[in-house]
Amino acid sequence: MSEERVPCVEGLFTEEDGAATLHGSKCTGCDTPYFPRSAACHNPNCEESKIEDYDFGGKGSLWSYSVADFPPPPPHKFDKPFAPYAIGVVDMECGLRLIGQMVDKAEDVKVGSQVELVIDTLYHEDDKAFTSWKFKQI
Amino acid sequence: MQEVAVIGVGMHRFGKTGDDIVGTKSVGELCRTAVDAALKDAGVNWKEIQAVTAASSRFSGGKGWGLNGNDVVEDLGSTGIPVYNMSAGCAAGGNAFNVGYSMVAGGMYDVVLVVGGEVMPKGMIQTSGVEEATDPEFLRQRCIGMPGPSFWSTLARRRMFEYGTTEEQFSQVAVKARKCSVSNPYARFQKEITVEDVMASPYVSDPLRLFQICPVSNGAAAAIICSREYAKKFTTKPITVATSTVATMTFDDMLPRGLADPSTECANLHTEAQNAVTSAFEKSGIGPKDISFTELQDNTCYYELAFPEEWGLCKPGQSESLLMAGETTPTGSMPINPSGGFVSFGEATTAMGVFQIAELTWQLRGQAGGRQVPDAKVGLAQTLGLGGNATAAILKR
Secondary structure, three states: OOOEEEEOOOOOEEEEOOEEEEEEEEEOOOOEEEOOOOOOOOOOOOOOOOEEEEEEOOEEEEEEEEEEOOOOOOOOOOOOOOOOEEEEEEEEOOOEEEEEEEOOOHHHOOOOOEEEEEEEEEEEEOOEEEEEEEEEEO | OOOEEEEEEEEEEEEOOOOOOOOOOOHHHHHHHHHHHHHHHHOOOHHHOOEEEEEOOOOOOHHHOOOHHHHHHHHHOOOOOOEEEEOEOEOHHHHHHHHHHHHHHOOOOOEEEEEEEEOOOOOOOOOOOOOOOOOHHHHHHHHHOOOHHHHHHHHHHHHHHHHOOOHHHHHHHHHHHHHHHOOOOOOOOOOOOOHHHHHHOOEEEOOEEHHHEOOEOEEEEEEEEEEHHHHOOOOOOOEEEEEEEEEEOOOOOOOOOOOEEEOOOOOOOOHHHHHHHHHHHHHHOOOHHHOOEEEOOOOEHHHHHHHHHHOOOOOOOOHHHHHHOOOOOOOOOOOEOOOOHHHHHOEOHHHHHHHHHHHHHHHHHOOOHHHOOOOOOEEEEEEEEOOOEEEEEEEEO
């Protein structure tokens, strides 16, 4: 574990003791959560945008998923040789439908399963492991 | 509002860079062929065209600024006419048609050229054009890696979960589409395939296979539209534009386009398409039951099953049985994509909205040969593009 771990994009999430925290926003006027952070509320029915920082993690239910059987084009980055992965779309307890790669092998993934957020390696570059949030079936 | 007519359409057959169809032709050459054919079809001289509405490409031509309409005008001979370059992702062709329609309807111009053409880079479409953490598409590709086919297969997987749709049924959509394409001289693929062929093609994004999604293609399409009054000079049987609409998605849409979406009660996954089509029905006074046939954006076979239900052409969960009974073929009760659709053409992104207008026109004139919808009276077209863009058009004879 000497490898340096770096978020693939700064400021979106943090990793502490293996737990994932995603940094979003919430409008306290209409109770709408956002990820990534938003400077304003985008709900056209919200009368006053009152945005606060809102960190979330936790669990959700897998609404659907797909499999990347071929490498996506840039700006995606991946370790070669390319290994297919599943991409989950999850209804989180915090009220967001969130997309992320699955840690689980594609053949094990099932619609409707319970998942939790984790931080995991996406690709390696300059001897560093670049990380992102992913889902893991519970 | 003046009534608007389509008096000429033209296309360059779709193909792939390096093949016998498009070879190394530039987007300018492809557009030239389509525009020349449309002018000839209409019997209109280039110098009579009063304005151009063009789809802006992010992939080819347009001086890198999406100025594709300017390229066309320079090629045909600069006459000083106004050019409108419309950007709406894959909905840009439909958008260009709408702007042309709106200006003729509003009396700004008598006769307008609508054009879209594309030479596509190989492989999966690179959806993000910028490397900025403020761009949702950049974040989606860098942090997750979710190309177009995965977007579509997420929808397909959900439908399989909700309705029990099988991979064989998705395959049957492709078989139906390719059967139509045999009679379409502009389709890139013109050979019939079997369910076994489709099932033997590799997964691009499980559960969707190669033959169930559209590849990228090079191609072009053009249409000459004018006021009903102006059309009398050229034809006694013009095709009428009942309406043309543009819409974007609404906040409650439940298909995440970036990284995440707030959960809502809305069940719809493409509110932009539903908004465009619903608005077209309302504006034209034409309802789902009046539609003789539909050309919809089938980037994947999934859409041929989902969209007719979402727009009220049939009931939720009914599409699979209609498909298997042959009702979505040109001679069925609910013909979908008699042209062969995107899965037979491949997607020359910005040309697609105009390609649909060409197919609607040929069908309504009764010129569609072996793929003709018998006694076609009213046609519906729909496009969908990045950014939550969508368009619809209803043409009638």
